[in-house]
Amino acid sequence: QQAPPPPPAGMRPPPPGMPPPPGFPPPPRGNLPPPPPWAPPPHSDAPPLPAVSPVSPSQPTSDAPTNNSAATPLSTPASPASPVAAAPAPSPTTATETPQTPSNANADTAVTGPDKPPRATSILPWLLLLALAIVLLAWRASLRRSQQLALETERLSRQQRFLKSAHNQLQEKSQQLKKLSMHDPLTGVLNRQAFAAELRERIDHLSRYSQPLNLIMLDLDNFKTINDRHGHLVGDAALGLVTGVVREQLVSDDLFGRFGGDEFMIACAGRSLEDCATLANAIRTAVSAQSGSLTPPIPTLTLSMGLAQANANSGYMPDELFARADAALYAAKQRGRNCVVVADDGIPAMPVMNVPRRHL
Numbered sequence: 001q002q003a004p005p006p007p008p009a010g011m012r013p014p015p016p017g018m019p020p021p022p023g024f025p026p027p028p029r030g031n032l033p034p035p036p037p038w039a040p041p042p043h044s045d046a047p048p049l050p051a052v053s054p055v056s057p058s059q060p061t062s063d064a065p066t067n068n069s070a071a072t073p074l075s076t077p078a079s080p081a082s083p084v085a086a087a088p089a090p091s092p093t094t095a096t097e098t099p100q101t102p103s104n105a106n107a108d109t110a111v112t113g114p115d116k117p118p119r120a121t122s123i124l125p126w127l128l129l130l131a132l133a134i135v136l137l138a139w140r141a142s143l144r145r146s147q148q149l150a151l152e153t154e155r156l157s158r159q160q161r162f163l164k165s166a167h168n169q170l171q172e173k174s175q176q177l178k179k180l181s182m183h184d185p186l187t188g189v190l191n192r193q194a195f196a197a198e199l200r201e202r203i204d205h206l207s208r209y210s211q212p213l214n215l216i217m218l219d220l221d222n223f224k225t226i227n228d229r230h231g232h233l234v235g236d237a238a239l240g241l242v243t244g245v246v247r248e249q250l251v252s253d254d255l256f257g258r259f260g261g262d263e264f265m266i267a268c269a270g271r272s273l274e275d276c277a278t279l280a281n282a283i284r285t286a287v288s289a290q291s292g293s294l295t296p297p298i299p300t301l302t303l304s305m306g307l308a309q310a311n312a313n314s315g316y317m318p319d320e321l322f323a324r325a326d327a328a329l330y331a332a333k334q335r336g337r338n339c340v341v342v343a344d345d346g347i348p349a350m351p352v353m354n355v356p357r358r359h360l
């Protein structure tokens with residue numbers, strides 16, 4: 001920085017706020033900030049006034065030249081009214097350094113000077129930075145929370161899919177178990193309990209409309225002999241053949257079940273007794289005709305059947321219907337097997353008396 005010109009000989013720097021005397025060199029503006037817009041324009045005939053020193057007015061300034069030679073020339077101006085005026089004038093060396101200090105002194109006084117506006121413009125950027133940092137932190141926290149929520153949603157979605165799949169599998173297993181519990185494992189037809197439950201429901205429903213329901217009891221003839229002669233596997237095959245033939249003859253609304261051993265039951269709703277007797281005979285004939293298809297062929301494979309009907313006259317009691325059909329079956333056996341007997345008022349009395357009654 002270029003050294004300011006020395007004051008003329010015999011002249012001292014002006015006190016603060018006082019214009020320098022004519023001929024006094026203006027203080028350099030080297031590092032001084034440009035004057036604020038509100039600052040009055042400098043007089044053309046006087047140098048700009050230096051800023052007020054941060055040194056308190058009450059602070060003695062007599063020793064200022066030795067302690068702070070940089071601020072001395074501006075903060076401790078010699079004044080005739082001040083005791084400082086008695087102080088010796090600064091040496092030429094001090095005077096030479098004096099012009100270098102106003103820049104720092106002015107910078108300090110710009111901050112705390114009572115007659116200067118506050119440095120709002122220098123605080124504003126920091127406030128903006130602080131606000132920006134707060135916004136960034138909030139945004140980052142929000143982003144992190146969003147990511148956590150997305151992960152949680154994905155985890156719950158996976159669990160939901162897993163539970164839905166498990167639920168479907170359980171439902172499937174439940175259906176399989178229900179089917180197993182209702183059907184005969186060998187032939188696949190309804191077992192006795194399922195058939196009886198369904199028969200009771202149908203009888204109850206048909207009784208409201210006075211509609212008939214026919215029940216056929218069928219039994220393989222001399223099945224024990226077939227088993228003994230050909231083995232139980234062949235006997236099983238014979239049971240399968242009978243089951244297939246019956247299924248072919250039935251309509252979808254008919255019920256078919258295995259009572260146990262070599263005994264089966266068929267329930268037909270909405271048909272006359274005669275139609276059902278025709279159906280039973282068709283089944284019997286078909287089994288005889290197909291018995292040669294077994295391995296080995298079993299030409300002795302025949303069926304005996306008993307048929308009974310529940311209607312408005314006979315009443316709609318499942319056990320009584322079953323007993324009459326069973327008695328008719330017994331009568332068919334008594335008549336030489338391989339035949340169908342229809343229960344009527346005369347038939348049930350005798351077989352039921354001789355055969356222990358079985359119930360659905």
Ligand SMILES: Nc1nc2c(ncn2[C@@H]2O[C@H](COP(=O)(O)OP(=O)(O)OP(=O)(O)O)[C@@H](O)[C@H]2O)c(=O)[nH]1
Nearest residue numbers: 219220221222223224225227232233235236261262
């Ligand atoms: N192969 C096989 N045999 C069975 C099964 N269930 C029962 N049986 C046999 O079926 C036979 C049934 O014989 P019964 O009904 O008592 O008499 P039947 O020999 O058929 O003589 P009738 O009925 O008087 O014509 C028995 O020998 C049982 O062991 C089965 O699931 N498979």
